[in-house]
Amino acid sequence: MATQEFExxxxxxVVVEDVVAVTNVINQFSKVFAGLEEEAAEExxxxxxxxxxxxxxxxxxLISPSxxxxxxxxxxxxxxxxxxxYIFQRVVPALVGTPAQRMLLDWAVERCKDALARVPxxxxxxxxxxxxxxxxxxxxxxxxxxxKLTRHVFxxxxxxxxxxxxxxxxxxxELRPFEVERDLAVVYKAHDExxxxxxxxxxxxxxxxxxxFRHLMVEEGSEFDPALWFVAMHGDxxxxxxxxxxxxxxxxxxxxxxxxxxxxxWRKHGLGLALLQHAFGEFYKRGWMRAELDVDAGSLTxxxxxxxxxxMREVRRHDRYELELRPGKELMTIDISN
Numbered sequence: 001m002a003t004q005e006f007e008x009x010x011x012x013x014v015v016v017e018d019v020v021a022v023t024n025v026i027n028q029f030s031k032v033f034a035g036l037e038e039e040a041a042e043e044x045x046x047x048x049x050x051x052x053x054x055x056x057x058x059x060x061x062l063i064s065p066s067x068x069x070x071x072x073x074x075x076x077x078x079x080x081x082x083x084x085x086y087i088f089q090r091v092v093p094a095l096v097g098t099p100a101q102r103m104l105l106d107w108a109v110e111r112c113k114d115a116l117a118r119v120p121x122x123x124x125x126x127x128x129x130x131x132x133x134x135x136x137x138x139x140x141x142x143x144x145x146x147x148k149l150t151r152h153v154f155x156x157x158x159x160x161x162x163x164x165x166x167x168x169x170x171x172x173x174e175l176r177p178f179e180v181e182r183d184l185a186v187v188y189k190a191h192d193e194x195x196x197x198x199x200x201x202x203x204x205x206x207x208x209x210x211x212x213f214r215h216l217m218v219e220e221g222s223e224f225d226p227a228l229w230f231v232a233m234h235g236d237x238x239x240x241x242x243x244x245x246x247x248x249x250x251x252x253x254x255x256x257x258x259x260x261x262x263x264x265x266w267r268k269h270g271l272g273l274a275l276l277q278h279a280f281g282e283f284y285k286r287g288w289m290r291a292e293l294d295v296d297a298g299s300l301t302x303x304x305x306x307x308x309x310x311x312m313r314e315v316r317r318h319d320r321y322e323l324e325l326r327p328g329k330e331l332m333t334i335d336i337s338n
Contacts, residue, residue, distance in 0.1 A: 006099040008065030011107055013056045014072070019045045021069040022061070025090055032093040033132045034316055040248070046220030051211050052078030058111065062091060062104045070095055073104045075111035078212070080204050083119055083331045085112035087129040097137025105145060113325060124328040128200065133317040147321035151199070152297035154304065156312040157254075160289050164280040169232075170269040173239060175278070178229035180218060187231060188213045190238040194261030197301050201333040217243060217258065228255075228282065230275055232266075239266035242275040244283070249290060255283030257293035260303075267301070276310045294318075300335065 014022065023041040030038040048055055053076065062071025071091035087108045091101045112127045119125050130153060131138055139149070169175075176183070188210045195201050218224050228244035240262035247256035257279060262272045283291050292315070295303050 006103075009070075009100045009103060010063050011060045011103065012063060014059035014061050016045070016048070016055070018061060018069065019048070022072045025069060025072050025092060028092050029090040029096075030132065033135050037248075043220065047216075050078075050215050050220070051208075052076075060104065060107050060111075062095075062100060064100075071101060071104045073108045075108040077112060077115035077118075079202050080208065081119055081123070081202065081331065082115040083123055083125050083202060084200060085115045085125075085127050087112065087127055089129070096135060097141045101138075101141060102145070105141065109145070109323065116325060119326075122328050123326075124330050125325045127323040127325060129321045129323070130318045131321065133319045139319070142321050145323070147323045149319055150322045151320045153318040153320060154295050154297050154314045155292060155316045155318070156295060156304075156307050157290060157292040157315045158280070158310070158312045160280065160284050160291075163284055164277055167274050167278040167281065168270070169274050170266075170271050172234050173232050173266075173271060173274070176231045176233045178226045178231050180226065183229075183231060184214060184218065185210060186238050187229070187241050190241060190263055191259065191261050194240075194263050196333060197264070199296055199298065199300055199333060202331055223247070228279070230278055230282075232271055232275060234266065239263055240271045240275055242279050244279050246286075246288070247292070249288075253286075253288050254290040254292055255279065255286075255288045257291060260293070272303075272306050273310055276307070280310075300333070 019041050023039050023044050026039045026044070027037040030036060058074060058076055060073050061069050062073075064070045071089070073087065073089040075085065075087055077085035087105075089101075089104055089108060091104065095101050109127065116125055129142070129147060131142065133152070143149070178187075189206070191213065192206070192209060196203070223245040225245060230242045230244070231238060232240040242260045243258040245256050245258055246253045260272060260275060280291055291312075293307070293312070295307060297304060297317075
């Protein structure tokens with residue numbers, strides 16, 4: 001396409017009142033390329049309120065010559081040492097791979113470069129970006145901009161044709177009902193430990209991480225349900241946990257597994273599988289005939305194999321791209337062999 005066809009497009013800061021228009025852009029893209037609506041306006045608004053996000057500085061809307069919002073981007077670097085700033089970007093399907101999308105992407109990359117000033121000079125800094133797989137024009141745009149495809153994320157799902165099997169818990173494990181004020185900090189501590197073995201993890205101060213965890217898991221949106229937080233205790237210690245929630249699906253709902261984690265000392269004893277099976281059973285009791293989750297396809301802890309043993313299968317895929325801004329010592333987790 002000739003570049004002049006895209007003259008007159010512009011970028012502007014995002015304001016709260018844009019939430020419906022932004023959600024529409026995101027869902028126009030995802031309905032065409034993934035066959036589903038990714039977001040609800042309430043969830044987008046809740047995310048914008050996450051501690052560490054500056055709506056005016058971290059988000060941009062792409063505006064057509066006629067004044068219509070046709071694209072949206074986030075450029076986030078909220079860690080104390082932001083070695084892996086992150087980009088999320090969507091445009092309406094007709095603009096995928098065009099100079100208009102390139103304009104949005106270029107802004108996001110430049111915004112991420114601001115993080116360099118906050119990172120010690122000996123540390124590597126690289127932008128991460130996830131994109132729905134199977135969109136050649138977007139892939140071509142990203143690689144032309146210097147991004148490299150590094151790994152994949154699977155969305156996996158399972159349909160329940162009958163009641164899931166009863167859960168068999170490992171010896172010494174008991175579930176404790178979740179209470180926010182009593183349990184949130186200890187669950188987050190277990191989560192921080194378990195996910196230190198997750199690709200891309202970067203340590204951060206406990207209180208800052210807990211504040212963001214509280215917002216994203218409890219306060220954002222309207223689907224927090226403490227009855228779907230399953231905390232596996234071994235004596236007085238959290239051995240593992242699963243955070244579930246309700247998610248729209250067709251004309252009803254499915255059970256979405258937001259997080260599943262097992263601490264190192266309790267791995268390889270069937271606790272992860274037991275937590276999954278217990279969640280499946282609770283979803284089924286509520287009339288949700290399907291469960292889904294996201295997982296790093298190259299999970300360092302073998303999570304994909306666990307989900308496959310539970311009967312889950314890949315339903316769609318996202319590609320992870322990376323753009324190195326500066327070489328150096330790697331601070332984020334990339335290997336757990338030691």
